[in-house]
Amino acid sequence: MKLSLGIREIEEIRNKLGREPKEEELLIMDSLWSEHCSYKSSKFFLRRFSYLNERVIMGIEDWQDAGAIDVGDGYALVIKVESHNHPSALDPFNGAATGVGGIIRDVISKGAKPIALLDMIRTGRINNQKAKWLAINIVKGISYYGNSIGVPVIGGEFSFDDCYVENPLVDIACLGIVKKDRIVPSFASKPSFLVIAGSTGIDGLGGASFASRQLSGEDEIGAVQIGDAFYGKLLMDSTLEIAEKAIAIKDLGGGGLAVAVSEMVSPKFGAEVNLEKVPLRDPEMKPWEIIVSETQERMLIATDFPEKVCEVYLSNEIPCSVIGEVTERKEIVFKYNGEVIVNLPSEIVTPPIYVRNSSEYFIKYDELPNITAEEAVKLILSSYDFSSMEWAYSQYDYEVGTSTVIKPGERDSSIISLPNGKLIAVKADANPDLCYLDPYNGAKQVFAETYRNLASVGAKMIAAVDHLQFGNPEKEEIFYQFEMSVNGIAEASRFFDVPIVGGKVSFYNEDKHGNPIKPTPLIVGVGLLDNFRRTKKLGEELILIGKTRSGLGGSLLAKELNVKLRPPQVILDEEKRNSDFVIKLIKEGEVTYSKDVSKGGLVGSTIKLSLQISKGVNVDFSNMYYHGNRLESLFSESGGRFLVLTSKGDEVIDLAKSNGIVARKIGEINDEYEINLGGIRLRWEEVKKSWRKLNEVM
Amino acid sequence: MAVIKYPGSTCELDTLKPLKEVGINGEIVDYRAFDPDKYSALILPGGFTYGDYLRAGAIAARNSRGIKEFYIQGKPIIGICNGFQILTEMGLLKGTLTINSTGKFISKWLYIKVRRFDTPLTYKISKDIIHIPIAHSYGRFYEEDLNERLITFTYCSKEGIEGPEHNPNGSILNVAGISSEEGNVIGLMPHPERASIRMISPSGEADGLLMFNSLKKYIEERVK
Numbered sequence: 001m002k003l004s005l006g007i008r009e010i011e012e013i014r015n016k017l018g019r020e021p022k023e024e025e026l027l028i029m030d031s032l033w034s035e036h037c038s039y040k041s042s043k044f045f046l047r048r049f050s051y052l053n054e055r056v057i058m059g060i061e062d063w064q065d066a067g068a069i070d071v072g073d074g075y076a077l078v079i080k081v082e083s084h085n086h087p088s089a090l091d092p093f094n095g096a097a098t099g100v101g102g103i104i105r106d107v108i109s110k111g112a113k114p115i116a117l118l119d120m121i122r123t124g125r126i127n128n129q130k131a132k133w134l135a136i137n138i139v140k141g142i143s144y145y146g147n148s149i150g151v152p153v154i155g156g157e158f159s160f161d162d163c164y165v166e167n168p169l170v171d172i173a174c175l176g177i178v179k180k181d182r183i184v185p186s187f188a189s190k191p192s193f194l195v196i197a198g199s200t201g202i203d204g205l206g207g208a209s210f211a212s213r214q215l216s217g218e219d220e221i222g223a224v225q226i227g228d229a230f231y232g233k234l235l236m237d238s239t240l241e242i243a244e245k246a247i248a249i250k251d252l253g254g255g256g257l258a259v260a261v262s263e264m265v266s267p268k269f270g271a272e273v274n275l276e277k278v279p280l281r282d283p284e285m286k287p288w289e290i291i292v293s294e295t296q297e298r299m300l301i302a303t304d305f306p307e308k309v310c311e312v313y314l315s316n317e318i319p320c321s322v323i324g325e326v327t328e329r330k331e332i333v334f335k336y337n338g339e340v341i342v343n344l345p346s347e348i349v350t351p352p353i354y355v356r357n358s359s360e361y362f363i364k365y366d367e368l369p370n371i372t373a374e375e376a377v378k379l380i381l382s383s384y385d386f387s388s389m390e391w392a393y394s395q396y397d398y399e400v401g402t403s404t405v406i407k408p409g410e411r412d413s414s415i416i417s418l419p420n421g422k423l424i425a426v427k428a429d430a431n432p433d434l435c436y437l438d439p440y441n442g443a444k445q446v447f448a449e450t451y452r453n454l455a456s457v458g459a460k461m462i463a464a465v466d467h468l469q470f471g472n473p474e475k476e477e478i479f480y481q482f483e484m485s486v487n488g489i490a491e492a493s494r495f496f497d498v499p500i501v502g503g504k505v506s507f508y509n510e511d512k513h514g515n516p517i518k519p520t521p522l523i524v525g526v527g528l529l530d531n532f533r534r535t536k537k538l539g540e541e542l543i544l545i546g547k548t549r550s551g552l553g554g555s556l557l558a559k560e561l562n563v564k565l566r567p568p569q570v571i572l573d574e575e576k577r578n579s580d581f582v583i584k585l586i587k588e589g590e591v592t593y594s595k596d597v598s599k600g601g602l603v604g605s606t607i608k609l610s611l612q613i614s615k616g617v618n619v620d621f622s623n624m625y626y627h628g629n630r631l632e633s634l635f636s637e638s639g640g641r642f643l644v645l646t647s648k649g650d651e652v653i654d655l656a657k658s659n660g661i662v663a664r665k666i667g668e669i670n671d672e673y674e675i676n677l678g679g680i681r682l683r684w685e686e687v688k689k690s691w692r693k694l695n696e697v698m
Numbered sequence: 699m700a701v702i703k704y705p706g707s708t709c710e711l712d713t714l715k716p717l718k719e720v721g722i723n724g725e726i727v728d729y730r731a732f733d734p735d736k737y738s739a740l741i742l743p744g745g746f747t748y749g750d751y752l753r754a755g756a757i758a759a760r761n762s763r764g765i766k767e768f769y770i771q772g773k774p775i776i777g778i779c780n781g782f783q784i785l786t787e788m789g790l791l792k793g794t795l796t797i798n799s800t801g802k803f804i805s806k807w808l809y810i811k812v813r814r815f816d817t818p819l820t821y822k823i824s825k826d827i828i829h830i831p832i833a834h835s836y837g838r839f840y841e842e843d844l845n846e847r848l849i850t851f852t853y854c855s856k857e858g859i860e861g862p863e864h865n866p867n868g869s870i871l872n873v874a875g876i877s878s879e880e881g882n883v884i885g886l887m888p889h890p891e892r893a894s895i896r897m898i899s900p901s902g903e904a905d906g907l908l909m910f911n912s913l914k915k916y917i918e919e920r921v922k
Contacts, residue, residue: 143803147833148746150708230706230749316705395803397833399892400744402712407900417897534902 003030009352016348024288024334024341029348031255031292032262035507038351041473042505045483048490049500055462056499057180058110064186065106065250066176067501069463071528073420076180078112081173081428081465081524083506087225088141088170092134096141096170097227098296103174104151105251105299108236111184111243112176115401116416117146119156119172120428120522121392124165125384126697131160134168136698141227142172143395148229149236153396154404155414157428160384161559163518166511171467173428173524177418188248188264188326193306194271196257197313197320198235198298201281202289214472214510231297234316242312245305252298258291260300262332266346270331272324275341279319287336302326356473358480363437366563368552373634377680379560380600380635381607381690386556388691391698405532411612412453412596415532425459425527432518434554434567439481441570442554443488443521448575448639449598450525451496455579456596456642458586459527461496466503466523471516473507481519482507489521495572498525535592538613539647542667543591545656546578546641548602550628556600557635568638575640581659582642590652597641603634603677606667609643610675610684611691619667621678634677645669699724699917700737702765704758709744709778709891716894716910722917729761734768738921739818739913742781744833744889754795754836755783762788773921774818775883776913779834782875782885791876791885792848793841798834799868805833806866807900810874810888811854817877817884819909820850821916827858828905830893832866832874837887839869839876851875851886 003026005013013021013029021029031037039046049060057076058068066080084099100117107114119142124131135158146153151174203226239249250260257278265271275290285293303309306322313320330346371379380386393408405415405423413427429450435442447464454461466489471478482505493500509517552558553567585591593613597605602621610617626633646652649665656663673684699717703710703726710726717724724741732740742765748757762784769775769790777785785791798804812826828851851874854860860872867887875886893899893906 147803148706148708148749150745228749230746230751233706233708233746233749394805397708397803397805399805399831399833399889399898400708400712402715402892402895402898405898532897534900536902 004034005030009033012352022342024291025344027288027292028258028342028344031259032349033351034255036254037259039505040351041354041356041507042468042482044353044355045486048486049493051493051499053497053499056501058183059499059501060503065109067463067465068110068183069501070180071418071422071424074179075418075420076178076183077424077526078107078110078176078178079463079465079524079526080106080502081171081467082504083169083171083467083469085167085169085506085509088138089167092137093141094226096138097145097229098225099170099172100142100145101227101229101232101296102251102253103172104149104232104236107174107176108239109184109186109249109251110176110178111182112178113240114151114174114176115403116175116426117151117153117172118426118428118524119153120430122159122161122164122169122520124162125160128165131165138168138170139392139395145227145229145232147397149233150400152398152400152404153408154398154416155408155426158389158392161432161518167509167517169469169520171522173465175424175426182244184243184246184249186248186250186264188269188302190247191269191328192247192302192304192326193322194273194324194326195301195303195306195309195320196278196298196323197238197301197318199279199281199319200290200293200298201295202285202293203295214508214514225294225296227296234318235297235299238313238316238318239299242301242309245309246301246303248302250300252300254294256292256294262349264300264302265326266332266349270327270329270346272327272333272335274324275334275336277321277323279321287341291334291342356479357476358483359476360480361477363564365566368565368631369561369563373631374680376557376631376635377603377677380556380604381687383556383560384694386600386604387694390692391695406457412456413459415457423529423532425454425457425529426524427453428522428524429453430520430522431554432520433559435485435519435521437553437564437567439484439519440488441567443485444492444572445570445639446521447489447492447496447523448570448572450523452575452579452596452639454525454527455582456594458532458583459529460583461498461525461527464493464498464500464523464525466500466521467506468503469506469509469517469520469522471508471510478516485519485521489523492572496576537592538669539592539645540668541646541649541665542617542619542669543644543646543649543652543663544624544641544666545582545644545661545663546574547662548624548626548633548636548641549638550632550636551638552632552636555635555637556604568636570639577659578640578642578661581656581661582644585644585652590648591644591646593645595643597643598637601635601637605643606677607675607687611688613669616670616672616674616684617667618670618676619678621666624664624666625662700727700732700740701725702727702729702732702740702742704729704747706747706749707743707745709889713741713743713778713891716891716907719894719907720910720914722914732764734764734771739774739917740765740768742777742784744779744781747780747784753787755780755787758784759787769883772882774916776818777885778889778891779887782887783836785883785885790883791878792844793839793876795836796838796840797836798838803835804866807831808866809854809856810851811858811860813852814850814877814881816881817850818882818913818916819884819890821912823908823912825905825908827854828893829899829901829903830888830890830906832888834887837869838867839873841870844870848876849873850877850884
């Protein structure tokens with residue numbers, strides 16, 4: 001099996017042990033110190049996210065498997081995001097399916113019932129056959145696992161860029177709900193029994209290590225896990241049933257039993273595990289295979305009531321056995337029929353922390369091509385990124401749970417109802433093009449966009465988790481992207497008073513030639529709201545809130561033109577001021593519909609609004625405030641802007657004025673099924689057909 | 699009323715909600731513990747029993763002794779989505795449910811038309827066009843020489859027009875649900891429990907609740 005440990009790391013292990021490590025011990029260390037499990041290149045910087053407010057129950061400092069926030073009435077909302085990029089590159093169906101399974105198990109490890117999933121998928125443009133194959137099968141994998149296990153996919157995003165042809169990104173977020181005094185930790189707090197549920201096979205050997213190096217192009221299919229959603233469902237139901245009897249629960253994920261046991265007990269305790277007691281699918285498995293197998297659908301439980309725990313799993317026909325103990329002695333010992341296979345001091349789990357060198361790079365900007373507004377509108381309409389994702393959502397059972405208030409793709413954010421009657425809005429955002437041009441401001445903008453998207457359905461953002469995805473961190477320019485993205489997110493988090501309660505880092509996203517993906521930090525935000533009304537009677541006046549700023553960098557138009565342009569400035573104060581204002585307008589019933597201005601700028605957002613409300617729209621752009629040239633005014637994706645519909649336009653504009661906010665009436669809706677963009681006239685039916693272009697081909 | 703849970707059922711809790719809403723006393727019962735004498739009606743909820751292995755509903759159908767007894771007693775049996783698949787696999791309802799003509803899972807809100815009014819879900823129902831979601835891979839109903847009197851629901855437009863353009867999955871004659879000769883056994887692919895909450899309904903209507911109201915009346919008036 002391939003190791004990812006460096007020569008110096010092996011030397012360090014040798015020094016810490018004071019002897020030559022055994023082969024099995026090296027395999028364990030390879031998983032434990034893999035980038036995937038240890039965050040050795042990122043941990044130092046992730047401390048910058050440390051920011052708490054009164055809502056945080058489990059934050060980034062706790063370093064648990066998921067974050068949790070208080071949503072009132074004694075409930076905690078558990079949030080987690082993760083990717084399954086490398087497995088999905090090789091086997092998109094199983095890679096994506098096990099991505100869903102893995103994150104669901106992280107949430108149930110906390111004793112929380114999973115209530116919603118989001119999937120954020122990035123592949124190459126689908127005129128590339130491989131990209132199309134990946135996209136179709138990633139969706140199938142998510143559909144298979146999510147539907148079978150009965151957790152609705154309520155939102156997400158799909159985006160296409162050729163930097164993801166070989167290395168797609170499959171990010172899945174999961175929300176769970178639990179009484180806050182019933183959250184189960186990941187760490188054992190006292191000596192107790194260790195129980196494993198689920199049977200172990202030989203799939204996914206060395207998966208954590210595989211995820212921690214660039215794709216080799218060689219046959220590494222043996223490192224991909226296979227999921228069984230039915231089994232996952234039984235495991236979920238049983239685990240939620242035994243949660244009250246557990247001292248700690250962990251999913252067996254990357255690094256298998258080795259990592260789950262070590263992370264559960266160290267550094268305060270040790271463990272003794274008898275490998276012959278682990279239920280196996282293949283009785284011929286060797287001890288080292290049992291230790292590092294990444295077979296899915298397994299849980300590790302520390303408990304004082306091992307028989308009762310096993311009874312529940314066994315009644316659901318899941319193999320389960322007591323495999324050992326959490327010990328006071330700070331050693332991690334794996335035995336096989338009495339023979340000591342592994343004996344490592346507990347503190348060795350703690351990985352080395354690297355502060356890697358970074359180097360800034362400078363972008364040479366292109367000239368803005370000389371095209372007409374009409375041509376630009378056509379480019380936007382023909383973009384894969386400007387398409388309905390119904391082909392994907394319609395394969396997800398998004399109504400299971402009977403709580404999905406705003407369905408996937410319906411608005412800027414999705415909404416789900418909680419058992420206490422409150423509503424949670426959720427949205428994930430990324431902008432790799434912007435983050436490539438300027439990782440620091442790009443990351444700030446992404447955070448602000450999430451805040452804005454939540455505001456557009458009336459929700460105030462209360463927490464975030466992040467997923468930081470980059471190429472090889474040993475390259476200085478890549479590490480620069482990482483470091484500056486962290487700075488941007490940390491700063492925005494404090495500015496918006498929105499704590500980051502968890503996250504994940506994924507490095508080595510490169511193809512076999514070492515070409516990295518564009519930096520893709522992603523934010524998943526949740527917001528709280530008391531009520532949501534689907535207004536039947538829309539106001540007729542279209543008001544633009546916020547000022548349009550120059551700069552087409554990071555915009556959809558620039559992407560379609562394939563040019564690097566200067567991005568607009570990121571103005572956090574305007575973002576927050578305008579978003580909070582819109583939340584207030586919605587709450588007070590001043591506006592009947594709102595949508596943020598983002599993809600495709602004012603043109604793209606007006607079109608999307610028109611499609612969402614199934615009405616025509618007339619817009620006169622000459623009436624708005626902007627700076628820059630005409631093309632910029634129509635297609636800039638500068639932040640802090642909303643389109644709102646109201647029947648009380650003057651009132652809204654006056655209210656805006658008193659808050660120091662720019663607002664202008666720029667148009668009205670019509671019943672003619674025509675979209676008139678300042679003289680560029682489009683037939684609604686034709687626009688809709690083009691919007692649905694992927695439904696035909698995927 | 700019993701809502702039967704099999705390994706892999708996913709909609710049992712969702713199905714309890716509208717029962718409670720209309721005032722039917724319902725509880726979730728493990729298939730192994732189901733006592734047919736204890737209940738006056740039963741629902742087989744949606745989900746993926748036994749992971750759809752073999753065929754959707756096939757394995758559950760082979761673990762259904764209590765349900766057969768319940769059937770012999772002539773009491774109302776309702777199968778929703780996977781529950782419908784189980785009932786056809788058991789042979790309690792005619793026909794078979796095979797893979798959608800699109801070859802894919804389909805999740806979608808649409809309209810169905812009520813064609814028969816003497817079943818537990820349609821008894822004295824106040825509307826005959828129902829806004830409701832579907833979510834299935836194996837929902838394409840097929841049966842040769844189907845007695846059209848058994849057709850209980852058909853896919854249709856908002857105005858009630860049936861036709862191939864309103865048929866999401868290729869079902870023969872747009873069938874969305876059928877019932878037994880006597881009418882007491884009924885299966886449908888759409889999910890009435892998901893159409894029973896105004897807040898999550900795109901039209902703001904809770905048409906599914908009308909079906910549960912019918913169920914209540916049916917039990918009160920037709921079941922001893």
